Amino acid sequence: MLNIxxxxxxxxxxxxITALAAEAHDVRISGALVRPGSPAEGTxxxxxxxVNYSSELSLALEDAHVVLDFSAPASGERVAAxxxxxxxxxxxxxxxxxxxxxxxxxxAAAKTAVLLAPNTSLGVNLLLELVRRTAAALGEEYDIEIFEAHHGQKVDAPSGTALRLGEEAAAGREQQLDSTAVYQRKGQTGHRRAGDIGFSVMRGGDIAGEHTVYFAGPGERLELTHRASSRDTFARGALNAARWLLGQRPGLYGMEHVLGVSRPTD
Incomplete structure (x- = not known):
């Protein structure tokens, strides 16, 4: 039994994740960490x-075999240490x-296995690979735009997944996203620069997650899209990743390692 x-x-x-773990035969929730002062604490x-919700880190994690962190970025350093x-x-x-x-x-990855996965959907992580390969094949003659949509409670934009898609597109062209990304357009913006990667964001309703990468070229447009209809998609991927992570050597990993997708050597 895998303790998470x-x-x-x-x-x-x-x-x-808790709901899906309850249906699994090989996984159980051994601890549940919340922020101090959370209304859930002690329940x-x-x-x-x-198992009660607790804000005491050592108590919540003491029986775990693997830790899954889906908290706010500010708490990550304490958990990683x-x-x-x-x-x-x-x-x-x-x-x-x-x-x-x-x-x-x-x-932390020097001492234990750390998997960075801003999106644990298996489909999204295959999309990342497709975007890299497509960008490499089409070149700068095709303009790249990334659209993402999420529920109205999401606090960061663009999403971590959209940024990863941008990174993969830039990598396919042997570029860095920082030098090519365009996050805002307003007023007299002038002509589009060759090689720019643009981002558009929607927030509203209960959208679980939608990402589309557009490759707009002369006379045609290619669209690569992933739509999540349920948050269970991400929870299921997180549990699969947790199973894979157990027993791995110290190091920094990504979902491509879980999927066994080969990546080019940088």
Whole structure:
């Protein structure tokens, strides 16, 4: 039986993972960490025997074999340091991480297995590979635009997945996203620069997640799209990743490793 502790357990993803774990025969929730002062603190995790939501990190993670972090970026350093100290494999599904917030995760990867997965959907992670290959094949004659849509409660934009799609598109052209990304257009913007990668964002309703990458060329347009109809898509992928992560050597991993998708060597 695989013991999983969830950081950010009372959030949308935490609740979805808990519900799916209750249906699995090889996984159980052993701990549920929430922020101090959370209304859920001290209450029983629905469908899980003898596990309460707790803001005490060591208590929530003490029986875990793998830790899944879907909390706010600010709590990541503390969780990563604990997992590194204890040798606990860690999956980080938090989106909107700044470079300074990635640094503690990269440091933890020297001591334990750390999987960075801003999107745990298997389909999305195959889309990442398709985008890289398509960008490499078509070149700068085809303009790239990335559209993403999520529910109105999402606080970061563009989504972590949209940014990853942009990174893969740029990598396919042997470029860096920082030098090609366009996040805003207003007024007299002038002609589009060759090689730019544009982003558009929608927030509203209960959209679980939608991403489309457009390759607009002379006389034709190619669209690569992934639509998630349920948050269970991401929760199921997170549980698959947790199973894979157990027993891996220290290092920094991505969902492509879980899928076994070969990647070019940088």
């Amino acid at each position: 502790a969830i950081v950010g357990a009372s959030g949308r993803m935490g609740r979805s 029983r995790v629905l469908g899980v025997e003898r 604990y997992c590194a100290e204890q040798g606990l494999p860690l999956l980080v599904g938090t989106t909107g991480l700044a470079p300074s917030q990635r640094a503690p995760l990269e440091a």
